Amino acid sequence: MHSFKQSLIYTLIKSIKIIVKGLVQGVGFRPFVYRIAHKYNLKGNVENRNDGVLINIEGEPELINLFLLSLKNEAPVASSIESIAVQDNVIRNFQIFEIVKSNNMSDTITEISPDIAVCDDCLTDLKSQNHRINYPFINCTNCGPRFTIIQDIPYDRDKTTMKDFVMCDTCNEEYTDVNDRRFHAQPVACNNCGPVYELLYNGNTIRNFKELIQTTASIIDKGHVIAMKGLGGFHIACNALDRNAVIRLRKYKNREHKPLAVMARNIDVLNRVVVVSESEKKSLLSWRKPIVLLKLINGNIIPNEISNGLNTLGVMLPYLPFHYLLFEELKTDMIVLTSGNISDEPIIIENEIAKKSLSNISDALVINNRDIYNRTDDSVVFMGNNKERIIRRSRGYVPNPVNLPLNLEGIFAAGAELKNCFCIGKENQAILSQHIGDLKNLETYDFYKETVNQFFKLFRMNHSLSVGDMHPDYLSTQFIKKMNMPSVFVQHHHAHIASCMAEHNLDEQVIGISFDGTGYGDDGNIWGGEFFIADYQNYKRISHFEYIPIPGGDSVSKEPWRMAVSYLYKVYGKEFLNFQLPFLKNSPIEKINLIIQAIDKKLNCPLTSSVGRLFDAVSAISNICVINSFEAEAPMRLEAAIAENCSDKYPYLISNVVCFDEVVKGIVSDLKNSTKASVISAKFHNTIISVILDIAVYAKENNNINKVVLSGGVFQNKYLLENSERILIKNKFEVFTHCKVPSNDGGLSLGQLAIAAKRRSMNKQINN
Numbered sequence: 001m002h003s004f005k006q007s008l009i010y011t012l013i014k015s016i017k018i019i020v021k022g023l024v025q026g027v028g029f030r031p032f033v034y035r036i037a038h039k040y041n042l043k044g045n046v047e048n049r050n051d052g053v054l055i056n057i058e059g060e061p062e063l064i065n066l067f068l069l070s071l072k073n074e075a076p077v078a079s080s081i082e083s084i085a086v087q088d089n090v091i092r093n094f095q096i097f098e099i100v101k102s103n104n105m106s107d108t109i110t111e112i113s114p115d116i117a118v119c120d121d122c123l124t125d126l127k128s129q130n131h132r133i134n135y136p137f138i139n140c141t142n143c144g145p146r147f148t149i150i151q152d153i154p155y156d157r158d159k160t161t162m163k164d165f166v167m168c169d170t171c172n173e174e175y176t177d178v179n180d181r182r183f184h185a186q187p188v189a190c191n192n193c194g195p196v197y198e199l200l201y202n203g204n205t206i207r208n209f210k211e212l213i214q215t216t217a218s219i220i221d222k223g224h225v226i227a228m229k230g231l232g233g234f235h236i237a238c239n240a241l242d243r244n245a246v247i248r249l250r251k252y253k254n255r256e257h258k259p260l261a262v263m264a265r266n267i268d269v270l271n272r273v274v275v276v277s278e279s280e281k282k283s284l285l286s287w288r289k290p291i292v293l294l295k296l297i298n299g300n301i302i303p304n305e306i307s308n309g310l311n312t313l314g315v316m317l318p319y320l321p322f323h324y325l326l327f328e329e330l331k332t333d334m335i336v337l338t339s340g341n342i343s344d345e346p347i348i349i350e351n352e353i354a355k356k357s358l359s360n361i362s363d364a365l366v367i368n369n370r371d372i373y374n375r376t377d378d379s380v381v382f383m384g385n386n387k388e389r390i391i392r393r394s395r396g397y398v399p400n401p402v403n404l405p406l407n408l409e410g411i412f413a414a415g416a417e418l419k420n421c422f423c424i425g426k427e428n429q430a431i432l433s434q435h436i437g438d439l440k441n442l443e444t445y446d447f448y449k450e451t452v453n454q455f456f457k458l459f460r461m462n463h464s465l466s467v468g469d470m471h472p473d474y475l476s477t478q479f480i481k482k483m484n485m486p487s488v489f490v491q492h493h494h495a496h497i498a499s500c501m502a503e504h505n506l507d508e509q510v511i512g513i514s515f516d517g518t519g520y521g522d523d524g525n526i527w528g529g530e531f532f533i534a535d536y537q538n539y540k541r542i543s544h545f546e547y548i549p550i551p552g553g554d555s556v557s558k559e560p561w562r563m564a565v566s567y568l569y570k571v572y573g574k575e576f577l578n579f580q581l582p583f584l585k586n587s588p589i590e591k592i593n594l595i596i597q598a599i600d601k602k603l604n605c606p607l608t609s610s611v612g613r614l615f616d617a618v619s620a621i622s623n624i625c626v627i628n629s630f631e632a633e634a635p636m637r638l639e640a641a642i643a644e645n646c647s648d649k650y651p652y653l654i655s656n657v658v659c660f661d662e663v664v665k666g667i668v669s670d671l672k673n674s675t676k677a678s679v680i681s682a683k684f685h686n687t688i689i690s691v692i693l694d695i696a697v698y699a700k701e702n703n704n705i706n707k708v709v710l711s712g713g714v715f716q717n718k719y720l721l722e723n724s725e726r727i728l729i730k731n732k733f734e735v736f737t738h739c740k741v742p743s744n745d746g747g748l749s750l751g752q753l754a755i756a757a758k759r760r761s762m763n764k765q766i767n768n
């Protein structure tokens with residue numbers, strides 16, 4: 001028999017279990033849940049699990065409904081909910097609501113969030129909160145610095161570079177009020193208690209912020225160059241719409257030719273200079289605020305000196321409160337914002353070093369007294385088939401982990417030598433470092449070693465196994481050899497394929513296609529146009545681009561025309577010297593003869609199957625780019641030249657290798673007929689796409705595998721990536737491409753980590 005009173009109790013209290021999946025860890029999700037549970041007077045707990053966030057909650061059903069609505073609609077900007085599963089639960093009579101430590105995974109990872117662009121609520125507070133009017137360091141639980149200021153865990157203020165700033169009473173009230181948006185926001189600060197900026201200009205130091213921001217804006221509007229401290233390092237800035245200012249900046253930065261990134265006032269400004277698709281807009285406006293590569297509109301007002309003749313522009317939108325405040329004062333709608341460093345060295349983070357070295361290459365310097373602990377560059381992405389593809393993974397992305405169904409605990413993956421990122425394994429999470437750069441540069445190598453130490457400490461690394469590239473000369477490989485730990489060495493392109501497999505949780509045999517610039521091969525040659533049947537443990541090389549000598553070895557990275565000579569000499573012998581090819585007009589015949597002799601005598605002419613070198617050759621033969629003034633200029637210009645609506649291609653021959661002799665002949669014949677370089681470029685790209693499809697079909701028939709994985713730096717070529725993916729899908733393949741990590745060597749360490757983990761789990765012999 002049940003009484004009226006009992007049934008009333010049953011209807012009053014309800015207990016449910018909620019599992020939230022998606023990007024919900026390391027983004028302030030648990031404090032948010034805590035806050036809304038308190039708001040509705042609900043009891044229970046919240047916990048991070050391997051597969052998401054688990055919430056147990058008890059209370060009045062109506063309040064639980066309100067809680068669920070808030071959970072859906074008010075989640076932190078940096079989170080992204082994929083699903084919310086709700087189950088009824090037995091009543092456990094929770095007395096409080098609490099955040100519980102999880103037993104089955106390390107909270108160390110999930111506590112460390114990437115840096116988050118200033119949120120809309122804070123931008124409103126910037127104009128309305130008395131103690132934060134125009135405060136350039138405003139932030140809240142939903143936004144602000146994270147990774148860049150964390151020195152140790154647990155993530156508390158005294159473990160960040162904010163520890164020296166004592167909160168004022170007002171800030172402290174907000175920080176301790178569970179219903180406040182700044183509850184436990186570690187970097188919370190205001191005009192009365194927080195960090196401040198300083199402008200060093202003409203021997204004066206300006207500290208009054210209003211005067212500082214107005215002067216900074218006028219320096220830029222006047223056409224001068226300024227160095228400014230940002231979130232992850234210093235930037236160098238100038239008016240992007242002032243040609244002379246851009247030339248001045250390039251001169252200061254030692255005449256570099258690399259395209260420069262810009263920051264635009266807002267998205268409307270961009271519509272006048274670049275094409276912005278819906279997916280591109282989404283990336284630009286996301287809380288990560290990366291640099292997005294966008295296509296320039298013909299006849300735009302951007303000075304040619306910014307993109308240097310390429311048809312794309314790297315653009316970002318304001319992400320610091322300082323940027324918004326600066327644009328309020330600026331007349332120009334767009335500024336150049338490039339890394340504050342000296343040539344190829346890492347981006348500068350210390351005030352004192354900036355004062356010494358950046359003041360020589362700028363007219364003024366903006367610093368502040370909030371220290372940067374973890375150096376990050378702006379991340380760079382582009383849209384391929386409407387999906388975000390990462391070229392440089394750093395601010396806003398690091399240290400978000402990639403989850404794998406493998407035990408990765410204790411494995412350190414050293415990465416490549418160029419575009420280095422390393423990776424550490426924590427349980428089933430792969431945590432990639434920020435973009436480090438080219439290790440051959442001494443300062444960058446120091447940055448690498450320092451960051452490895454920081455990651456080991458920050459993530460409580462229990463190092464037990466190292467993995468690196470097979471290349472004996474890579475500094476990253478030598479680095480792990482010096483560690484004297486058990487280690488494995490994996491083939492470069494195997495790691496590329498594994499990296500893309502890891503992103504997609506593919507633990508099986510796939511058709512792996514790695515198109516890259518370089519990579520030490522099993523036979524000692526330089527690989528880079530590779531077709532594998534691969535899984536994590538092993539790979540079989542089923543085909544590759546035909547070997548060709550690289551005359552002068554490394555020097556070809558500056559002189560792509562050497563590759564053109566190599567291909568032409570292979571196809572025609574010396575006869576090509578009579579063709580009067582335009583690109584040879586400026587090359588002295590003695591130099592060409594020396595190259596030919598070197599090829600004949602096999603002097604400093606390593607053999608390669610690299611796709612990158614073929615792109616170099618074609619770019620030079622068609623006289624699009626003969627000498628590189630920045631890294632990978634030749635293939636970038638070749639891609640930029642592609643004629644629209646051209647579906648023609650050149651003939652090629654596939655035997656056990658892919659032979660491009662007929663392609664070279666086709667290009668020479670087109671040049672003789674004065675075919676436009678744009679058409680040659682389109683035909684060449686279409687040829688490569690056709691090769692991909694042909695070999696994929698062949699591999700499928702012979703191995704009964706339908707999954708194709710595309711990796712390697714060449715797939716940063718948007719035309720190649722998009723059309724290869726489309727044509728493979730059209731031919732009923734399942735296609736896997738990179739979205740979470742770069743397809744270039746910046747993503748390599750993820751693949752190394754996955755291979756090492758799998759081999760360890762299979763008890764494969766691991767060398768000491």
Ligand SMILES: [Zn+2]
Nearest residue numbers: 119122140143
């Ligand atoms: Zn905020």
Ligand SMILES: [Zn+2]
Nearest residue numbers: 168171190193
């Ligand atoms: Zn304060």
